[in-house]
Amino acid sequence: MNHVLYGLAANPSLPSELVDRLIAVADADLGCDLAARTDLSRAQVVALAARGEEIAVRLAHEGRLTADDVDPVTQPYAALALLAEGAGRPEWARLLAAHPITEHREKLAACPTLPPDVMETLAADTDVRVVAEFALWTTPEEAARLAGHPHAEVRRAVAANEATPPAVLEMLITGEGLPPAQRCLVCDREQTPFVHHPHCPRPDCDLPPGAACDGSHQSTVHETQHMALLNPATPIDAAVRLADHPSMLLRSALAARPNLPPPVCEQLAEDPLPAVRADLAENPAIDDALIRALAADRGHDVQRRLAHNPNVPLDVLTHLAGVTRTGPALLPRIAAASPAEVAKLANSPNPGVRMLLAARRDLPAQIRDALAADPDAKVVKSIAPHPGLSETRLRAMVARHGIRVVTKVATNPDASSTLLEELTRHEPPVQKVFREVARHCNATAPALLACLADRQARPIAAGHPALPPPVITELLTDNDWQVVEAAAANPSLSPAVMAELMP
Template sequence: MHHVLCGLADNTALPAEFVDRLIAVADEDVAAHLARRPDLSHAQAVALAARSEENAVQLAHLGRLTAADVDPATQPDAALALLDEGAGDPEWARLLVADPNVERREKLAACPGLPPDVVDTLGADPDVRVVAELALWAAPDRAAGLARHPHAEVRRALAANEATPPAVLAMLITGEGLPPAQRCLVCDREKTPFVHDRNCPRLDCDLLPGASCDGSHESTLHDLRQAALRNPATPTAAVVGFADHPSALLRWALAARTDLPSQVYARLAADPTPGVRADLAENPAVDDTLIRALAGDRDSEVRRALAHHPHVPLDVLADLTRTTRTGPTLLPRIATASPTEVEELARSPHPALRMLVAQRRDLPPGIRDALAADPDAKVVKSVAAHPGLSDAQLRAMVDRHGVRVAARVAANPDASPALLEDLARHDPPVRKALRAVARHPDATSSALRDCLPDEQARPLAAGHPALPPHLIEELLTDTDWQVVEAAAANPSLPRAVTTGLLSLP
């Protein structure tokens, strides 16, 4: 019954009085489904929130409650959720900042628009987790003070905050102008020097694997620098020196930045770590010269990343497709290709290029039709879901290429009900095609019946409104809970069945 009620809570055809009945009996799981109903009234949201604070928190985050609906004294977590969404009463913060529960104070520190006196109190909190959370979200005018905090964890959090002023980020990353940090999470708990075992057997230990401190808080400082390098607000002058740093993780963080001098990008292109070169290959700031150099990289992941560069020249992309599998995805450079380039790509002698352009869903009819008749199955598979293809064209694709294109044909929005029935009965069965048929809005009851034996298509078919009501009712007792929930959520579930499930008069 639990999964039936969860499904009913998602049923878009459920009348308001049935929703009220569900609210009256909802446990936490059912309530979570109810909270997401687009037709949930404000009165229903308030009634649902009254059943538990967990419900109230979810509803607050979803924007279904107002400040007038929540009492911060008895519902502090819901009040925090509203404050986090910018919909709470700022006065609540003065009550919550004194909460003995450190996790609540930590959540409060992440909320926007807090009164200045509350921010001051949080900045002096005895638990470093609260101050670090405040630093992560602090406004620029608070950054300089937090940068001088004696705990390295607070400084690390501030380095990740994109609102931290560039001058403060530069101080954090170099240490210049700041007193040395006095503590870190490692030396708070362990006698130094200490290196945390990467296979630590202690169940109550939450130190990161490899965390270390010899008195200089080195692992936290490393994490601080990594956060600052990834922070786009950190000044270029403060980061360029890390291109030759012995830490691959710091060089890796640098590779995605778009504000570096060309000579720094050139050094990173020769980095021994493939991940550094791969991130660099996707970086839109890399120029044509470096793109062409990276195209010859020995690592396939680097070449694959380069294929996703938004400005990769088409001749380079053509060469990449000969040595690198990019998969059937719409690459950024293909998505922005001009009409002339699209026509050239569609006529390319290389099937991989034709496959890539076939992923576009805005192709002119002539190019679309030519690709639909392509002799290469990869090309046809890519274009098969394109809207505007006729039933005859879709059938011809399946006749020529069979199981290799059946699933994508079934996903075509213009696939006819008769074609979907034929695909559902394809011999041999194509499991991906069955799932596509079960999702298709034009699938017939006959096609859906043929999808039911497949364990992955069955939940999809169970929720399809074209499934006959008697089959929907039968699936309410299925052994697969996903099928049960989908059937209960089916808008074609007979009202009489719903009434019985909810024991309504």
């Protein structure tokens, strides 16, 4: 594997004539890297597609090939890619619907706007995998028809199809109004009753762990109900019928559904398994009383998930900030806080609350600067990446809190080149700083040279355009292939050197 060529293929400064030379020698991997370029001419796209069907498939999915560029007989995967993008020809669909390779028919079954005769052919395919794939993506009419298919795997796919009519989804949940399924993937292959061992030793077995059939196709029926609960088109009146189901997986899926009736919410809030209560805690459907009850729930992940509920009251969120870790992400309720609420949060005596507010990146300058001067390091760490902070304030953060905040200061988009250089010389050194400086647009050559000394930052720094060209050239022979590729992809690499590297 020539990592220099892979890097050159991604280099935005590679001259067009050198792109041609790479196309002429491209294998599937190099060709796919070249296919990601946005500067390819029409002639280059066609020439690149001819280098291999895997490359043509990528170009087709990106809308850079037309039907005139593809032969469905010699390039069936490329033809399928165009059909999947709605850019293929109807006659291709008819040809591929009769293809002896099951995978081709299965891929075709997922394509939109197929001719009616092709849809009929796929729905009657002899391989259940093809019919199931068709059922997953087909029209409401076809989905309703396939809901009564004798194979349970097809019904499971219908339950996952968001185009399936609500009344049909209700029947798939309850089993009422449909003839019993006759087969499933388990009884297709095994003598029933059978339960698949979770650590099956057979290398050729693709049944999922726990797959079971005693004649009722129970594991596939369970999966069908689960798919229906995850389907937003399923009527809530049908979904709540599974509130008492012994399966935790089904109760958890129900707990996450919007528009849950209050009595069902209350029932699930008493569920013996914390996983179900945690899914419910994040659901915007729960009311204020239930939110406050769940705020005292010490079950695993319940309080953290409740903090991510967009409707959690600020006083409850203030409590949660003191009893659970919410993670670095901006919480929905904090993001939606009004100006008055922002001011109140900024003055909270709880540093955990101020830290949550500091995750916003649109704070008024006065509040932003006040949080930057906060005495608590975790608040400062959270506000440090906020745009608009002056260099004086960024330096003050580092002087006051040191290694606890330097990495986040290095991510600030307004960090100056001089400050970034100083951060690479910080004592004691912080390894993550080098990675952040190496990817910063304001990093200078001295800072990047320091980053090259760090093993994890080295590949990032090797691709930075501010790196001196002689250093980039030297890195082309590095022992680390990631560094070699990054250096070859560096837009500041000399065109003369690029030409010398060509095969």
